[in-house]
Amino acid sequence: MELNQSQDHSRSVSSITLNRSMLKQSQYTLSLLNEGQRAGLISSQEAYRIQVEIMQVLQYLIREYTKGESTSVSSDTAQGILTSLLYALDAYTLQFTEPEDAITHLGVETVKNIHSKGIELLQQYFEEAKQLYQTIKILRLDVPVDAYNMTIDESLPVFMNNYDIVFEGQNTMASIDYPLAVDDMKLQGVFYMKQYVKRFLLETKFCRFFLHQDVLFVLKNFGKKMRFNYSIELFNIFELILNNAVFSVLSGGSANQIRISDVQYNELDQLFMSSDPDKRSKLIHKAVEQIQEELDIDQELIAYIHLYRDELIQRVNISAEIASFDKLIIKEEEEREKSIVFMLHEHDRMNDMKMRELVDRIMKSDTKADKVSLIREHVVSLHDYLDLLNSECLYGDEYDSLFAAFWDIELAVFSKIVFYEELRGDTRAFLEIVADGTEAREEWDTRFVEFMQQLDEERIEAIGHLIYDIDYEEISFY
Amino acid sequence: MDFSRLINAIQLSPQSNTVKELLVLNEKTKEYGLVLTPNDVTTMITFRNKVLHDYARVELSNEVLKELIEVYAASPYMDPNHYVETLNDLQEIFYYLRNETEDKISDIKLIDQIMTFFNGPCAGSVELVRSEMEQMAENFRGDLIRGNSSFERDDKTWN
Known part of the structure; x- marks a missing residue:
């Protein structure tokens, strides 16, 4: 239901002027009737006739809605049906390029007919x-x-x-x-x-113009750059791919190349930083044209890319203002060597019955030490740890005893879960994130944050380093 | 926008046929001594609109009022001296019940239930009918929660 107001502000029909700015996208037909009356294109008698007919169609629809069993409905229901009725009328009137033509049809056709055609x-x-x-x-x-x-x-x-x-x-x-x-x-x-x-x-x-592994490459590096698990985040894939195609072209690559190297990144940085906004805009326009030609894109897709192009220009300009393109231009992020064996095996989950038995045993244990050793002996999967902690089978400082038994890498994995929002795209150091805490949801989260906060700075920093050795893809949250 | 008031008011407009359609019923009811004046009809529609507004409902026809006029005329407890007043009470009970039964029962069934009590155990007392209907509505809601509506089970009885 797209309303075209890009034409003349008003338009003459014979000697009558219709002001298009008075027409609304929502409930277009009603705004046509109001503006038509004001401009003298439709008489008040005709407008009244149309309103009465709208009510007659509404009455018919309410009967249909109640399957003839009732003549009344709640106000909310009636309002919903009326809105639906007007929506169908709008579908019909909006198909006319000129609103004056729509008004003419409203004047000569019955509302019942218009509604049927709208449906x-x-x-x-x-x-x-x-x-x-x-x-x-x-x-x-x-x-x-x-x-x-x-x-x-x-x-x-x-x-x-x-x-x-x-x-x-x-x-x-x-x-x-x-x-x-x-x-x-x-x-x-x-x-x-x-x-x-x-x-x-x-x-x-x-996105299908590009190699599948290249698309995955961009996604993976986007997740790394933003320090989040891209699989569960809300973002637009097309933007990332188009942006990188534009950046590729601007740094001497081809249009179907979306992997950006460090060399290309530096070239782009220099190019954008040495250009004013006008020049950047021209560069992006030209790059988009080149992409269209190289990839032989059809008109419909070109039109859509053009709708997005200004947004990209704006983002490039904003990045230039802060002199940082690293969140806009997705390049390969360095892989750090992972020397530590992952301690929380994802796939070794215990079944529900075993988990219940374990929870029972833990709750019946007399000492903190017994509880901790039971857990450390039997639980190896991250999911089981999370299930166990959420089962609230520990109390108070029992949590501290358990966390104290964790290796740093395990604390790093839990930190990645508990401080997920803070680590996600945050520029603060891990030490600072821990000190500021997070909004905890469960008792164990609260206890975990408190436990982390009482560790010495050196150890927190060491855990912080380990966090960046963990790929989010290694942790399945479900 | 007060939608309920707006829609319901349309039937009181000079162009509306509602008043005329109700006055035509005098032909049927006058043999029982029941005759409505245009003023009576306007009073009843105004009352109905207030009830509809209070219950946040919209009525786009006068079928319910027409049906109530006809069934009241046939009632052994009809009383020409309290004609308009009783019809207004019955309208109020009807829309109360319509809301309480969450639109799950047809108009005809609701009117039938009201008049069964009015003509039977309540002996023409609208106060007793109201009390019975409140109890019925409570039972209905209880049945809905338990997942079995006696209305749906049996067309004739509530219990």
Whole structure:
């Protein structure tokens, strides 16, 4: 439901002027009626007739809604049905490029007819959205990004299976996590979803121009740079890939190359720092053109890339202002040699029964030392540790005794979980993060933070170093 | 926007046929001595709109009021001296019940239940009907929580 206000501010029809700025994207038909009356394109009698007919259609819809069993509904229900009715009318009136043509149709057609035609259009858009979704399922990227995958597997099907055109046309139904590079959140219902799946597909198609391992390379290094587990974070893949393609072109690489080397990074740094905003903008425009040509991108995708281009220019300018491009240009992050054997084996989980038995034994143990040795003897998996700590089978300083028995690498793993938000993209040193603490959710988190805070600085720093030796991919949080 | 008030008020507008449609029913009810004046009808619709507003409901037709007029006329306890007053009470009980039963029962069934008590054990007392209906609504809600509605189980009885 896109309203074109980019044309003349007002337009003459015969001697009558319609002010387009008075037309609203939401409840467009009502704003047309108001503006049409003001401008004299529609008489007050006609406007009244239309309003009465809207109420008649509403009455009919309420009957349909209650399956003829009742003539009344709650105000909330009626309001929802009226909004859906107006949404269908908008679907019809918005198809006219000129609002004056829409007003003409409102004047000569019955609301019942307009509503039926609006419903037909919504049905058509819904079918188109479903078709786009089917193509997404075929072309989807094989990437371990939960939001991307869950949007395809869970959120979009909710809409595709439950969208109610007649009674809840305006309802977008699904809660979608995956953020698009360019999204118009003002749209509602099938207009929003059609736009969403269309853009989602365009973004996916763009990413498919690149080698799968290169896409994974960018994602992995993005996660490392941001110090978070990219699999569970909300970010847009297309932006990262397009950005790196632009940076590749600007540093002498080809358009289909998204791995940025240190040399390229330094060249880009010099290039952007020696340019003013205008020059940077021109450089990015030119790079985007080169990408279009080299990759032979179709017009629809080009138009979408152009929608995003200004955002990229702005980000480059902001990075230039702070003289730091390291979070924008994703290059290979150094691999540090990992000399320590991971102590918390992920796959050696015990079954539920064994876990319950262990919890019982721990709770029946008399001394802290017994409890700790039971745990250290039987628990080897991180998941089991988390289950155990969440089961609250320890009390007070028993937690301290357990944490005191941990190796530094184990404390580092737990720190990575407990201080996840703080470590995520935070520039503070680990020592500072520990001192400031975190918002604990469970008793064991609180105890863990307190335990860490009483360690000497040298040991905290040592644990902090170990944290950067752990890949988030090594820790499955589920 | 007070949606309930706005929608319900439409039926009182000069262009509305509501008043005329209700006055036509006098042809059927006058043999029982029950005759409504235009003023009576306006009073009843105004009262209904207030009830609808209080219960946050919207009614886009006058079918319920028409049905109540007809079933009241056929009641052994109909009383021309308290015609408008009783109809208003019955309307109030109806919409109370409609809300309390969470739109799960048809209009006809609700009216049937009200009039079964009005004509039977309550002997024309709207106060007794109201009390019975409150108890019924409570039972209904209890059944809903337990997952078995006596309404859905049996069309005729609540118990």
